[in-house]
Amino acid sequence: MATHSKFQEFLHKDTTAGIFLMIATAAALIASNSGLSDLYGGFLNTNVRVGAGTFEISKPLLLWINDGLMAIFFFLVGLEIKREVLRGELSSIDKAILPLLAAVGGMAGPALIYLWINSGSPETLNGWAIPAATDIAFALGILALVGSRVPASLKVLLLAIAVIDDLGAIVIIALFYSSDLSTGALTFSLLAFVAAVAMNRMGVKKSWPYILLGIIMWVAVLKSGVHATLAGVLIALTIPMKDEDGDNSMLHRMEHDLHGWVTFFILPLFAFANAGVALAGLSLSMLLDPLPLGIALGLFFGKQIGVFATSWIAIKTGIANMPARVNWMHLYGVAGLTGIGFTMSLFIGALAFDGNDMADKVRLGVLMGSISSGLLGYFVLKLSTK
Secondary structure (H helix, E strand, O other), X not given: OHHHHHHHHHHHHHXXXXXXXXXXXXXXXXXXXXXXXXXXXXXXXXXXXXXXXXXXXXXXXXXXXXXXXXXXXHHHHHHHHHHHHHOOOOOOHHHHHHHHHHHHHHHHHHHHHHHHHOOOOHHHHHHOOHHHOOOHHHHHHHHHHHOOXXXXXXXXXXXXXXXXXXXXXXXXXXXXXXXXXXXXXXXXXXXXXXXXXXXXXXXXXXXXXXXXXXXXXXXXXXXXXXXXXXXXXXXXXXXXXXXXXXXXXXXXXXXXHHHHHHHHHHHHHHHHHHOOOOOOOOOHHHHOOHHHHHHHHXXXXXXXXXXXXXXXXXXXXXXXXXOOOOOHHHHHHHHHHXXXXXXXXXXXXXXXXXXXXXXXHHHHHHXXXXXXXXXXXXXXXXXXOO
16 A cells, blocks of 8 residues: 555656646746747856866856756656666566557657658758657646546556656667767766765665765766766666665665655756747748657657557557556557657757757747647547546
8 A cells, every 4th residue: 555655646746747847838938939038048048167176067057957957857767767677567577568568669650750751851860869758747747637537557557658768768868869979088987887886785875975976977977978967877776775675775765855856846947948939930831840840740640659559569469468447548548648758858859959940940849749649648538538
């Protein structure tokens, strides 16, 4: 019962976080399309310098949010992945096979649609991974709006797909969105990671040494050319989660302490900083541009086709089992919800393109695809519960 109540608490927090994300998105759209637009742009472009002597990190506030605060988000994602793999919904082949195959299909489908639409536009091909991500807070928020008649196993399935989806996004960022690698900085970050693993093996249960090594790793990875948020995932994998500690392990404590900060501050701030689209001069030709069109159709069609088709094949062939009390309409509704990319799609979009013109097109595509996917998932699930 304790595990069930904690899972319900987790779902409730993410539901509320979805509302915060909606408010932050609306605020960004208002700020970027009103007399506040100059103030909004100036705020995000404010240069912030941290340094001592000859060493310094100098970035606009937008990049501090995307590279710094989002590293904490990815740290939390790393903790959740480790917990799910060791003791949760991904701890055995029987539990993991359906969400694993669904997530793989849900990443491949959008990427293929995006590449097809952008095949004649070489300058935008680098954005193929943008529609491959799922925003767990928004997706769970929409699922909760449907009501309590949705089977609990459907919520578990969506959560598991989203966790694997996040892991896939992490791998994609590491392999495809890193450049100008510095061997020295990478070596230094690897040494910090090895030191954290050694502390885990020696039974160190104080959090501050891991936090200190995490900060050192973040700086080293930032300087290495690999995206700095990956340091958050790597250090999370070294956090102790001993069986004898149960729910009082360091991993559980850190996850509990960070969850509120990430869902109610970091992600809404990220959404506010990255969701502002200037709607002035918006035309049909811009909506049909290969970049926003590829993202929108990738999220809307690619996700639902990829997730539902792979799930259908896996269940029909006996590779995986249909979750308890779940029917095909439920499964199709969840497939629709996975097309809500939002924060993760915006994040990958910021890595893929840094031009203002490209950034607006990315935001437009993400908003179109995510909103339409959310509406589809909601209405399909609402019908399925009648």
